[in-house]
Amino acid sequence: MSINLLETVEQNLGYPALQKIDPNTQDVLLSDNTLDEDKFSQAALPAVLIGICKYVQTDEGAKDVLQSKNNINWVSKIFDNRSEEVIKTISVYSNESEVAPASKMNLIANEAIIVAKKNLPVNATIEELKVFLNDQKNHILLYLPAVLHLGILLDNNTLDDSTNKMEGPVSSLIQSIGSVFNTPTTDKEVTV
Numbered sequence: 001m002s003i004n005l006l007e008t009v010e011q012n013l014g015y016p017a018l019q020k021i022d023p024n025t026q027d028v029l030l031s032d033n034t035l036d037e038d039k040f041s042q043a044a045l046p047a048v049l050i051g052i053c054k055y056v057q058t059d060e061g062a063k064d065v066l067q068s069k070n071n072i073n074w075v076s077k078i079f080d081n082r083s084e085e086v087i088k089t090i091s092v093y094s095n096e097s098e099v100a101p102a103s104k105m106n107l108i109a110n111e112a113i114i115v116a117k118k119n120l121p122v123n124a125t126i127e128e129l130k131v132f133l134n135d136q137k138n139h140i141l142l143y144l145p146a147v148l149h150l151g152i153l154l155d156n157n158t159l160d161d162s163t164n165k166m167e168g169p170v171s172s173l174i175q176s177i178g179s180v181f182n183t184p185t186t187d188k189e190v191t192v
């Protein structure tokens with residue numbers, strides 16, 4: 001992986017460094033003095049990026065991202081009929097009103113898509129976008145708080161699985177084996 005999408009978006013938008021989730025407790029160690037903005041970035045950055053990863057797994061979603069212009073309401077697109085629940089969950093986690101997180105989450109999504117497109121070939125295919133984002137997924141999951149229950153909201157319980165929060169040679173091997181079985185396909189490959 002030549003670029004770390006999560007860290008690049010975090011830096012480009014000026015968010016504080018995220019903390020990895022402890023695989024044993026499934027939580028990040030936040031103190032009582034942790035700013036709400038830090039809680040917001042800890043929840044929203046990985047949640048939005050995972051939402052984008054899931055969204056582009058369909059050919060339609062990948063085309064939408066590749067052909068998009070800036071400043072789209074991505075939150076409603078990537079989370080579809082669950083967008084209000086995801087926004088509310090992040091609002092509760094970060095102690096913010098539901099209005100502010102939605103606009104900030106759209107900024108995160110727009111920036112992530114800009115960065116992703118800059119790191120793809122000029123005439124990138126849907127498959128290249130899917131592979132690029134799929135390669136980012138394991139790193140993003142290291143920072144996704146399980147308390148958000150994003151896996152339940154997105155109908156993908158593997159997102160909340162504690163093995164996604166582990167690092168090391170054995171965990172990396174298991175994750176790479178899982179990635180082989182989770183390689184994105186295009187709709188043409190499915191129908192052939």
